[in-house]
Amino acid sequence: MADAIKPREATEVREAVEAAIAEGKTLEVVGQGSKRAIGRAAQWDLTLDLSGLSGVTLYEPEELVLSARAGTPLAEIEALMAEHRQQLAFEPIDYGPIFGAAAGRGTLGGVLAANLSGPRRLVAGAARDHFLGFSAVSGRGERFKAGGRVVKNVTGYDLAKLAAGSWGTLAVLTDVTVKVLPRPETEESLLLFGLDDRAAIAALSRAMGSTGEVSGAAHLPAAAAAKTVVASLAGGRAVTALRLEGVPPSILHRRNVLQSLLKPCGELAVLPEEASRTLWRSIRDVTPFAAAVTGLERPLWRISTAPVQGPEIAARIAAGTDVSILYDWAGGLLWALLPPSDDAGAGLVRAAVAACGGHATLIRAPASARATVSVFEPPDPVAAMLTKRIKQNFDPQGVLNPGRMYAGV
């Protein structure tokens, strides 16, 4: 393992980056390392460990904002928000189960740099949509800030969007500000049983187009459903789930709206609050495909597409190999579990995505596969040129996580 540097202050982050530039060294930027196995398998000279930059610096529940140092554990932030019945509405996935690691790890900076989200992405956005501002040290060894601490701001370019999902390749976040939102008072889920993929996505699409205000829309084919809290209800059948959140009178009303809308689709059941929470946590963290269930060797892809294309992508992959799918975002997000192979199924997956639209990321695969196939969706030539230039302009010597997203970036 590479030598680690653990700064305690933003100024020390700058010194570390400056020194790396001067010495021609590369840095692996990490928080708690919970997403370390995601990305191209590259090597870096030193580890820049940000977990020493910790602590919430501002939390004003009534202004809906929270600022923290980038290495603050997400768990600490969630506990604090819970005291005020608030949450990060984008519902960031916990990657622990997928990688067979402990749950509950990760830092706020990491959540943002990886642009995490969860089932509520469908209606509430991803990390990018809640990332209001930051201070950072770019690969040039310069401290800079962007955005602000108010929820509405169009002053200058939205560099928070650029930082979100850049996986630490442009700048080291040192301080971040996010929008926080009230937690729904309660929730429940409506379940449909035994639908095939296409019928399920059609049902979800009808529900999303209704006044039912659904905040989670997933489809678990039989194999996946059998590994969740609804296994016994499902009795070997597929489960299509719709989440309703809000105040009780509203949920009651929307349940009725959806029940009459979906009655023709088959048998319906209501899943009460606690079981509903458990189910959506499993969907968020993709626990049916957790390492404990499938082992670490089977590649896991995350595919974002237009919702009605979901089953088509699944069918194209299935025509070439034995694949298990879990659908979220009303069909727009596919988690695809493939059998081990040299290219981790990249040929099949990328061809399906190229035909149907969207993008695919190889989330879990042995390092050997991640060294040879592109982990992130290969951008088209113009986007690739823009990507390279942005990297070049923010990190000219390629000091920060070089090669983590793309070769040469």
Added chain:
Amino acid sequence: MSRLRMPEADRTVLERREAIVAALRAIVPGEGVIAGEREMRPYESDGLTAYRQLPMVVVLPDTTEQVSRVLRYCHENRIRVVPRGAGTSLSGGALPLADGVLLGMGKFNRIREIDLANRVVVAEPGVTNLAITRAVEDAGFYYAPDPSSQIACTIGGNVAENSGGVHCLKYGLTTNNVLGCELVLMTGEVVRLGGKHLDSGGYDLLGVVTGSEGLLGVVTEVTVRILRKPETARAVLVGFPSSEDAGACVARIIGAGIIPAGMEMMDRPAIQAAEDFVHAGYPLDVEALLIVELDGPRAEVDHLIERVSEIARACGATTLKASTSEEERLLFWAGRKAAFPAVGRISPDYYCMDGTIPRARLPQVLARMREMQQTYGLRVANVFHAGDGNLHPLILYDANNPGELERAEAFGAEILKLCVEVGGVLTGEHGVGVEKRDLMPAMFDEADLAHQQRLKCAFDAEGLLNPGKVFPTLHRCAELGRMHVRGGRIAFPDIPRF
């Protein structure tokens, strides 16, 4: 034109004007190239009418191919380009340049696809914001961001400005509702960003293009998500004896876990002007008026209206009225929506500001503004997107009185600096443009601005696209690229190693 400094016109370009116009006519035939002074007049300014400038030539392409060829030609010939939608920008984003091509996107006015199963609309950039909603409302859908200018402003302009509206507290700004676009770079290269799916597989280029004020590329197609129209909406009108009480009420509502669809505040001068104009039934004996709108299923709306009313009473509301019909709800809004023209009736001119502040600082900001009114000898009326702290002070002045415009501008600049001082920002939704360009250093230091410009350099290295906007000084990209490596330093002197 008052003191605004724009990039110096390039004489060598102006000398070639005739040849340039001919070359552009070869790309965009017929009436798509406008070179006559009188015909170019309508393009000389946008919604920030204090600034006017005739462009060198106006070009109105109607295909991506034409946009690409125009830009490639301009790039090869070092000609500046200013994109324009409907010209409703309030920050001068579409202000032409004397030596520049004004690229009007008005002919891109078709909706290309309505895809209800995926809940998206694909539109050309010149389609108006409202036209998108009109196209899908029969099916029960709408496009959520609703700038007050929505009958006129274009979706391309909305993307460029990341526009908001009174409902963006609950439903987000443009950036949260755009899924994809087609973009033509200054070199003429065409790129598709996003699509009908969510998020990006790499850097979020769509996210940075949104709100980039026409400086990164020309948007030639936009994909937006549409939402199911809520079952119902109701509004409560609440009067308070002080803006402190109204501000506290807003905080308590949000603190109670309620995110209203809209939450607007007006101060006494704005209430008075609006009521005189629209007769919406606003109370005239209050210092602050709140309109709180709830939308969703009837059962939810009725439930939350009760809770909001309770909170309002506890906060010292002196009047409180909940709408009992759609007609009444629209009447409550009519005053607020007409606030700008209403103020236009009581003053020959007004200047609309757009800072955002942490809401808790409202009383302090209002008090300071009252002092400034004395200093500048000008009155202010305030309308306020209270939920998200976006303040629109309207400074009343008369441009016919020598010096008053300049005083209004100085007053406005001081208000915006105050917003930054209390932890807020220069602009919440109208953009920087030319208007707030020179105030950027109040919020960002040199390193901050340099990093923003490094993004610009990746898209438009020669700075030919909409120069003179957003940045007080546009550094040459070569200069920004230079690294200042501090050699001979000891590595990591004080940092613990493990």
